[in-house]
Amino acid sequence: MGSSETGKKAVxxxxxxxxxxxxxxxxxxxxxxxxxxxxxxxxEELQDRYAEIGLRETPGVDAPPxxxxxxxxxxxxxxxxxxxxxxxxxxxxxxxxxxxxAQMRTDGVTRIKAxxxxxxxxxxxxxxxxxxxxxxxxxxxxxFVAGWAxxxxxxxxxxxxxxxxxxxxxxxxxxxxxxxxxAHSVPCRTIMxxxxxxxxxxxxxxxxxxxxxxxxxxxxxAQLVAERMAAVGFGDEDWVFAFQSQGxxxxxxxxxxxxxxxxAIRAEGHLGVVIQxxxxxxxxxxxxxxxxxxxxxxxxxxxxxxxxAESLNDSPVLVKALAEIVSGEYKATVDEVTVPEGV
Numbered sequence: 638m639g640s641s642e643t644g645k646k647a648v649x650x651x652x653x654x655x656x657x658x659x660x661x662x663x664x665x666x667x668x669x670x671x672x673x674x675x676x677x678x679x680x681e682e683l684q685d686r687y688a689e690i691g692l693r694e695t696p697g698v699d700a701p702p703x704x705x706x707x708x709x710x711x712x713x714x715x716x717x718x719x720x721x722x723x724x725x726x727x728x729x730x731x732x733x734x735x736x737x738x739a740q741m742r743t744d745g746v747t748r749i750k751a752x753x754x755x756x757x758x759x760x761x762x763x764x765x766x767x768x769x770x771x772x773x774x775x776x777x778x779x780x781f782v783a784g785w786a787x788x789x790x791x792x793x794x795x796x797x798x799x800x801x802x803x804x805x806x807x808x809x810x811x812x813x814x815x816x817x818x819x820a821h822s823v824p825c826r827t828i829m830x831x832x833x834x835x836x837x838x839x840x841x842x843x844x845x846x847x848x849x850x851x852x853x854x855x856x857x858x859a860q861l862v863a864e865r866m867a868a869v870g871f872g873d874e875d876w877v878f879a880f881q882s883q884g885x886x887x888x889x890x891x892x893x894x895x896x897x898x899x900x901a902i903r904a905e906g907h908l909g910v911v912i913q914x915x916x917x918x919x920x921x922x923x924x925x926x927x928x929x930x931x932x933x934x935x936x937x938x939x940x941x942x943x944x945x946a947e948s949l950n951d952s953p954v955l956v957k958a959l960a961e962i963v964s965g966e967y968k969a970t971v972d973e974v975t976v977p978e979g980v
Contacts, residue, residue, distance in 0.1 A: 647722040654727030655703040668729040690925040706919035738773035748778040758784030759851035784970035786854035790958035792861035810909040818859035820916025822880035903939040913946040
């Protein structure tokens with residue numbers, strides 16, 4: 638993606654990024670933490686997790702899942718748009734956002750529509766993507782999509798993945814099986830507002846004048862998925878929400894955690910559970926390891942059988958959702974067009 642035949646308008650999809658081989662883990666994590674070194678034990682633990690999902694010491698035939706699926710999503714979106722070029726930039730690994738924007742400039746792009754492949758807006762994620770794009774795009778107009786958590790097609794895409802696995806789980810269990818919708822947790826300090834943001838925050842943590850929308854938007858996506866499942870008898874009593882993959886940095890992270898939620902579900906007498914992560918659009922370590930390995934082991938120890946809805950990955954409905962955002966048919970939360978000085 639990024640040929641010399643690019644027109645003046647183009648789309649930039651933004652994703653987190655992931656290392657290509659195990660030996661890149663320390664360098665990758667330094668990008669994630671903004672240069673803060675992590676203990677070697679943490680680096681090795683994450684290397685072990687990535688090894689469990691197939692990452693090796695030397696490059697394999699396929700790219701890591703996050704990179705592979707993100708590139709496929711970009712390719713499918715470009716096909717759907719037909720007349721607009723689609724680029725993909727990563728915040729924490731190759732291809733870096735700055736390098737991709739530089740290529741767009743070389744290709745003659747003068748206007749970018751940037752879309753985060755993280756539908757729910759958060760200062761911790763989307764805000765950092767926005768900063769990276771704008772810092773690299775001097776001289777290029779940027780229309781930045783800050784959130785699309787309520788996209789009807791996004792909810793439809795998730796519901797289409799959830800229905801078959803929920804039906805299977807209920808049939809196997811012989812009873813209704815609860816669904817746990819999840820999104821990635823964030824540090825509590827990043828969503829605090831006013832004086833509350835001072836409590837437990839590190840020195841220099843800025844006080845937010847308004848609450849971060851992320852927890853509300855994540856749960857709103859889940860609610861919309863549940864509403865689309867209503868036609869098959871799915872109701873409010875059939876689902877709960879939890880935040881997964883709390884990090885290793887100091888201070889509390891938002892919850893409830895999946896681990897706590899699984900214990901509560903078992904205590905209610907359930908023998909099965911379905912997990913659907915609605916904050917992620919494709920397979921990566923937080924799904925393939927955290928859910929498929931770690932949470933499944935925890936569930937087994939509790940006496941729960943765990944099912945997971947397939948990730949969206951190359952979902953045609955997801956591609957339609959992205960195309961609606963790019964075309965403006967779906968009114969996402971969009972920052973005003975930014976025109977750097979000197980243009």
